Amino acid sequence: MSSVGIRVEGVEFSYPGREVLRGVTLEAGKGDFVAVVGPNGSGKTTLLRTISGFLKAQRGSVYVEENDISRLGPREIARRVSVVGQSSIFDFPFSVEEYVLFGREPHIGPFETYSSRDRELAREAMDWTGVPEMASRPVTELSGGEQRRVLVARALAQQPRVLLLDEPTQGLDINYQVQVMALLRSLAKERQVAVIAVLHDINLASSYCDRVILMSQGTIYAAGTPASAITSENLSAVYGSPVAVSLERGRPFVWPVAPVTASSSGDATRQVFVVGGGGTAQRLLETILMAGFRVVAGVLNVGDADWLLCRSLGIETVDEEPFSPMSAARIEEAKQHALRSCALVLTRVPFGPGNLGNLEIVEDALEMGKPVAVMGMDDFASRDYTGGKAKQVLERALASGAERLVDEAQAVDFLRRCGEWARRSS
């Protein structure tokens, strides 16, 4: 038997006057747990319906266990593929057990009744999804979340080789979201089922799936491991609004950033220049991105902790060679960025001979009348490895109007004031 569960080759599908899928190719092996993510209207559900054979692709082919799906009848498909969709109807008062038993229908002959094995499989599926105590309740009386779980149970009772799910966690509380995802994962691994799930929650996809397919406008924009597909560049391009991605336990974690509207992107009143390094900028960057500011950071050595963070958050940086002192050319470039920003913030970065040049940017900004803020001056002595040179510069800066900030919240207040001031003066 083939190890390939589903193979999709160049599938195109359009409704009259509307192209939905423009050539999609993908493969899901048995044991794979694949997530399909993408913005509304990117064709995720249509892709699922084409894979399940419910919609017939106008071009391209879908193979289930190497069988061309267009040559299989509904019953033959239903014995291999089960689907948890979005359009299930719960208007008629079947009991939960009856509903789950419907999953056995493709496996029993026209004049057969449910065998004890069928009932056993239904009960097992109900146990897995945590619905056995509702077995005799009418499905009409269940909550939306309970109905989702009953649907998953029905799909499991179907004993599929391929399981397709459209938003299986919708309407579930966090506890059941995690349970369903873990269940799907173990189903894929232990029973060698190819599981393909359309998910809205990218973090859920990232945490549980082997592969992520990122769809955009009817095509696959990116596909691969969560770490390779879920990047801030990809997501920003596909969703059209900036998102930040950081790594949590080796998997990408996405968090939203307040949208920068078209008019404010490239707008000096929303841009902040951050001087950091060595991982000192992390909390500041996350906070001010969330507040809706655009950030340029520099000068950073390639490979520095803050540089890596900026890369994952999609923040523009002024780069210097790894472990090298800041060169005059980079400093000059950074000064230009600082002048195009509404303010400059200096993090709790330690100073040594290598990055002393960064203080020139601070001094220059002050001279040119840009607002400057310095985070956590109290402990500066312990971070000064320049024999007091850096301290001198900073004290001069504070004397000529730079603000002292204690925490990130203050930084946001400071930046809002600067933004307001820049807007009024422009």
Place this chain on the structure above:
Amino acid sequence: MSRRSRGEGRLGARAATGLLLALTACALLAAASTGAAHVGPRTVGAMILARFGLLRAVPWWSEVDESIVFDIRLPRAVLGMLVGGSLAVCGAAFQGLFRNVMADPFILGVSPGAALGAALAIVLRVDVKLFGISAIPLFAFGGGLLTSVLVYSLSRIRSTVPVHTLLLTGIAVGSVLSSLTSLVMVLGQRDLYQVFFWIMGGLGGKTWAHVRMVLPYAALGIVAILLSARELNLMLLGEEDAFHLGVSVERTKLRILVAASLAAAAAVAAAGVVGFVGLIVPHATRLVVGPDHKVFLPSAMLAGSATVLAADMVARSAFGSQEIPLGIVTALLGAPFFLFLLRTKGAGK
């Protein structure tokens, strides 16, 4: 386990079928015992058993009595059972197919189509026979079948037939056909009375010949629907889910539409337009036995038979010797009962 699995307050499959079988048998016996000539249920029961060789007794009834029961009352009762069973099963199948408890055979325009066919046959005095079937039921049957084909093809959008389009098309086509029937009645005034009474529905004067005419179509339709019970169950979950559980959705729709057209057209051909049986009987039955078509369809069939038998007894005895059309009785008693269900059981959910 199987007991627990059923929804609460639902009757088991066996209990429901047994009860309904007994009820229908009683209704049949009662129908064969009701009439001007006094032949009681005990005598009728004995006559039937003796006829099938199950009772060895010296007949205490006259030949006239026997003729009244076997040539007048029984064919009428058996036809009533066929009509009631057909209409109820038809309505049940449509309610399942449309996932709408307000659907009945008339909504699809099948019955108005059959009525128009019958009216044409009467007014035009068509005198053809096909396979031994006379013109009126043949035209009624053809009218019903043509209407469903028309509604089906008018509702077709590419390769699918959305059920709500089917429903609305059925209503529109049905009202056109009803107007045409009225037009035929106005133009063929000398036959107005016959067409009018035919349409109002009734079992008066029906013989075994009528039973033989109707039986094959009704049986074929009913059997095809009963065999589609599992597909109908899955259709209740939505067409997409039905497909994913192995149902050929469009093929099932077509099969049910053809089967229901056969059964409904046969019923209307035999008894005219008997209203509300196809709507209320399935509805009330579902409330008692639950939505599983494997139990629900046979139950609805038996309940439909018993209902029409009871209604026919009212039709021929309520106003003394003046028999009233069956359709009036079913509508008069059915509609208030329906309102009662609507208010007490929240049927319009």
